[in-house]
Amino acid sequence: MIILALDSAGAAASAALLDSDRLLCKATETGALTHSATLLPAIERLLDTAHLTFADIDLFAASAGPGSFTGVRIGVAAVKGLAWGAELPCLGVST
Numbered sequence: 348m349i350i351l352a353l354d355s356a357g358a359a360a361s362a363a364l365l366d367s368d369r370l371l372c373k374a375t376e377t378g379a380l381t382h383s384a385t386l387l388p389a390i391e392r393l394l395d396t397a398h399l400t401f402a403d404i405d406l407f408a409a410s411a412g413p414g415s416f417t418g419v420r421i422g423v424a425a426v427k428g429l430a431w432g433a434e435l436p437c438l439g440v441s442t
Contacts, residue, residue: 356414411439
């Protein structure tokens with residue numbers, strides 16, 4: 348099962364691809380751009396690195412807090428939108 352996980356509740360935005368419990372690749376963005384500007388490009392880079400496509404993802408996960416309210420909203424909205432578009436499940440995970 349391929350899982351795309353996002354954490355945007357803190358100052359850094361992170362994304363990871365997992366194959367069940369095995370980490371395939373990860374990215375952390377701490378630049379001057381906001382999470383809304385860095386998460387989707389980071390996801391694209393992860394998929395390229397892992398030689399996967401959105402069609403390979405089976406589950407989406409996002410940090411649900413505690414943390415920055417705006418950051419949590421960005422990550423949850425990204426995951427919810429991707430999961431809804433792919434008709435796949437998503438879940439929130441405590442930071």
